[in-house]
Amino acid sequence: xxxxxxxxxxxxxxxxxxxxxxxxxxxxxxxxxxxxxxxxxxxxxxxxxxxxxxxxxxxxxxxxxxxxxxxxxxxxxxxxxxxxxxxxxxxxxxxxxxxxxxxxxxxxxxxxxxxxxxxxxxxxxxxxxxxxxxxxxxxxxxxxxxxxxxxxxxxxxxxxxxxxxxxxxxxxxxxxxxxxxxxxxxxxxxxxxxxxxxxxxxxxxxxxxxxxxxxxxxxxxxxxxxxxxxxxxxxxxxxxxxxxxxxxxxxxxxxxxxxxxxxxxxxxxxxxxxxxxxxxxxxxxxxxxxxxxxxxxxxxxxxxxxxxxx
Numbered sequence: 001x002x003x004x005x006x007x008x009x010x011x012x013x014x015x016x017x018x019x020x021x022x023x024x025x026x027x028x029x030x031x032x033x034x035x036x037x038x039x040x041x042x043x044x045x046x047x048x049x050x051x052x053x054x055x056x057x058x059x060x061x062x063x064x065x066x067x068x069x070x071x072x073x074x075x076x077x078x079x080x081x082x083x084x085x086x087x088x089x090x091x092x093x094x095x096x097x098x099x100x101x102x103x104x105x106x107x108x109x110x111x112x113x114x115x116x117x118x119x120x121x122x123x124x125x126x127x128x129x130x131x132x133x134x135x136x137x138x139x140x141x142x143x144x145x146x147x148x149x150x151x152x153x154x155x156x157x158x159x160x161x162x163x164x165x166x167x168x169x170x171x172x173x174x175x176x177x178x179x180x181x182x183x184x185x186x187x188x189x190x191x192x193x194x195x196x197x198x199x200x201x202x203x204x205x206x207x208x209x210x211x212x213x214x215x216x217x218x219x220x221x222x223x224x225x226x227x228x229x230x231x232x233x234x235x236x237x238x239x240x241x242x243x244x245x246x247x248x249x250x251x252x253x254x255x256x257x258x259x260x261x262x263x264x265x266x267x268x269x270x271x272x273x274x275x276x277x278x279x280x281x282x283x284x285x286x287x288x289x290x291x292x293x294x295x296x297x298x299x300x301x302x303x304x305x306x307x308x309x310x
Contacts, residue, residue, distance in 0.1 A: 001205060002257070003127075004169060004250050004264070005070045005086050005232035040171060040258045041225030042184030047102050050166055052145035053181065053235060054080055055098035056087070056134075057110060065104040065179065071167045071234025072097065072134065073246055074144045076280050080113075080134040082233030083249055083267065084122040087132050092116050099140060102181040104168055112137040117279060119272070126206040130251040130267045132233075133279050145235065148245030150270040152238045153213055154188065161188045163215050164237045165250065165264070169230030173256050177230060184225045188238075189214040189263050197261055206252070211271050213248045216263035227264045228257035236266045 052074040061067025070086035080097055087095060092113045101108030115135035122129045154161070166183045170176060194214035198205045208214065215236060217223045227234070227250045236248030248266030257264070 001127075001252055002229060002255050003085050003232060003252055004227055004229055005083070040173075040184070040228050041223060042165075042171075042182045045102055045166055045181040045183040049102070050181065050183075050235075051100070051142045053166055055104065055168060056082060056233065057096045057098050059094055059096050064098050064108065064110070067096075068098070068104055068168055068230070070230070070232045071169075071250065073235040073249075074099070074140055074142065075147065075246070075276070076144050077139040077141075078136045079144075079280055080136065081246075081249060081269070081276070082132050082134060083251055084118045084130045084132040085124060085127060085251070086233045087116050087134070088118060088122070088124060090116070092134075095134065097134065097136060100142060103179055105179045111140065119275060126209075127252050127265075128206075128209055129211065129272075131249060131269070131272060131275075133276065135279075145237070145246045146243070147269055147273060147276070148238060148240055148247045152240055152245060153247040153268055153270045161238060162186070163188050163247070164244065165215065165227045165231065165234065166237075167227060167231030167234040167250065169228045169232070169234075169250075170257075171228070173228070173258075175229070184227070186215040186225055186236075186264070187217055187221065189216060189218065193218065194263055194265075197263070201254070201262055205254075208265065211268050212251070213266040213268045214263040215248070215266060216258075219261045222260050224258045226253065226258035228253070 054072045054074060055068050056070040056072055057064050058067040070082055072080040072082035075081050092115055095113040096110040098108050098110055113134050114137045117133045119129040119131040163186050164183055165186060171178050195208040216226055231250045234250045235246050237244040238247050247270055249269055251265050251267050253264040254262040
């Protein structure tokens with residue numbers, strides 16, 4: 001099993017190596033980007049295409065490229081959702097959120113984090129409930145992303161439902177990491193099929209629970225596309241007919257990303273709206289900032305009346 005986060009691998013100060021990499025990147029750009037790094041099997045994301053996507057940066061780094069370790073998504077003006085395994089050993093003051101950029105080298109704003117909440121049932125061994133909320137010190141002016149209804153986190157039929165994953169994770173199993181945000185189109189995989197394929201490959205893999213999503217390509221439709229190390233915490237999105245909505249958070253996958261017959265595994269965010277609503281400020285929920293529609297809030301109230309949380 002591979003966690004899809006990355007550990008910064010430079011020293012804690014800018015080095016000649018980083019300067020050389022910057023020079024190489026500039027030369028590549030001037031040459032028309034003849035070499036195009038990719039989220040495995042993906043493409044460069046257009047500038048400003050995904051304004052709610054953010055990067056998590058170790059505050060000890062002046063370099064955003066060197067300090068980057070995970071992705072995240074803005075779901076309300078002061079709230080980011082990410083994977084619990086990205087931040088389980090970090091204090092709020094160790095994390096900054098990089099926003100408003102598609103490049104780890106150019107532009108963007110670094111925002112302070114003042115609170116970290118792991119899901120109370122998070123299990124680091126199996127990565128069950130692999131979610132965390134980060135509260136920002138200041139309000140983010142960009143548009144948050146709305147969390148989709150549960151129906152959009154399911155394959156529609158045997159042809160699957162298309163989903164999009166984005167991130168600054170490695171673009172090959174050898175570990176190359178891009179400067180520019182990458183995106184790839186995947187298919188949502190039937191949970192039963194995913195569970196069976198992982199179990200057949202190696203029973204030691206963590207169990208695929210009912211609160212996980214799988215995305216990739218079945219053997220019969222195989223394409224070498226996947227999220228990978230460094231994409232952890234980032235979004236898995238589907239289009240609901242009007243806009244892209246958030247349905248999953250990058251969590252884990254097979255040791256070799258894009259392994260034929262296996263898939264990336266994501267936390268099914270559509271099943272955690274009650275936990276999210278409990279943390280967001282009431283005025284943000286009422287205003288519909290990116291996460292909960294009126295119908296979802298009403299449903300949560302009715303559920304709370306009818307039963308206790310497990």
